[in-house]
Amino acid sequence: MKGTIVTTIIRYPHPEITEDLSELRRQNPLTQCITNVVVTGFTANVLLAVGASPAMVIGVEEAAEFARIANALLINVGTVSGVESRAMLDAAQSAHEHATPWTLDPVAVGALRFRTKLVEELLNFEPTVIKGNASEILALSGREGGAKGTESIFGSEEAAPYAKELAVKTGSVVVVTGATDYISDGDTVIGIPGGDAIMTKVTGTGCSLGALIASLTAVAPNPLRASTAACALYAAAGERAALESKGPGSFAVNFLDQLTSITTSLS
Numbered sequence: 001m002k003g004t005i006v007t008t009i010i011r012y013p014h015p016e017i018t019e020d021l022s023e024l025r026r027q028n029p030l031t032q033c034i035t036n037v038v039v040t041g042f043t044a045n046v047l048l049a050v051g052a053s054p055a056m057v058i059g060v061e062e063a064a065e066f067a068r069i070a071n072a073l074l075i076n077v078g079t080v081s082g083v084e085s086r087a088m089l090d091a092a093q094s095a096h097e098h099a100t101p102w103t104l105d106p107v108a109v110g111a112l113r114f115r116t117k118l119v120e121e122l123l124n125f126e127p128t129v130i131k132g133n134a135s136e137i138l139a140l141s142g143r144e145g146g147a148k149g150t151e152s153i154f155g156s157e158e159a160a161p162y163a164k165e166l167a168v169k170t171g172s173v174v175v176v177t178g179a180t181d182y183i184s185d186g187d188t189v190i191g192i193p194g195g196d197a198i199m200t201k202v203t204g205t206g207c208s209l210g211a212l213i214a215s216l217t218a219v220a221p222n223p224l225r226a227s228t229a230a231c232a233l234y235a236a237a238g239e240r241a242a243l244e245s246k247g248p249g250s251f252a253v254n255f256l257d258q259l260t261s262i263t264t265s266l267s
Helices: 015-027 040-050 063-069 082-097 113-125 134-140 156-170 197-201 205-217 223-243 248-261
Strands: 030-034 053-055 072-076 102-105 129-133 173-177 180-184 189-193
Touching: 015 040, 015 205, 015 223, 030 040, 030 063, 030 082, 030 205, 040 053, 040 205, 040 248, 063 082, 072 082, 072 205, 082 102, 082 113, 102 113, 102 205, 113 134, 129 134, 129 156, 129 205, 129 223, 134 156, 134 173, 156 173, 156 180, 156 189, 173 205, 173 223, 180 223, 189 223, 197 205, 197 223, 197 248, 205 223, 223 248
Parallel strands: 030 053, 030 072, 072 102, 102 129, 129 173
Antiparallel strands: 173 180, 180 189
């Protein structure tokens, strides 16, 4: 495994993060989410809570057309089948052709052949951001990912050097999620600590982060900054929600409330 890399640590509140959150709420970006069936409702609620506008337009008959008019696109391959894969490819191609920023969440890539081939095809359309756990980023980098289902058996810090390498290779900003999230554009590496372990017990918290990243790519000055803001806001909301939650059920509700109430103030 590669050695450690120099990382800039950023937390909320931070001037650029609060500026981007304010802009998100002002512009209310229309975010097309082609995501897995397990997390669709939670993902939509996360975007509504933070101030974006979700659109779950997933049909193969409409996906490409909608990607032309959306402000941003998320493609999450979590529960993909043949029909969904066609919609994903069409939407990614349309986003690429019409300069719609789009985020790829390559769930369990490397573990199963069908989704791995699909992700390889999607990469041809140059995602703005690639967001995955350590195993997924390692797999995309050509290393053995070691996934346990959709979970990673490696820590995000182990994949951080490969995220930087993958960003250089693809031209995408790469986000590795974990106890600390690492974000790289191939040059800079940013670390976002925080959140809470209870977030791993609520289905949709990881996938909906991809949607928030996508929304912020529509309003932030660049995708590195968008990804940083999304991860930092997520971590802050997760920490605050965990303090007042008795378990995963109350956490899910409190997390949405925290995303709504998180402010653009630096205090």
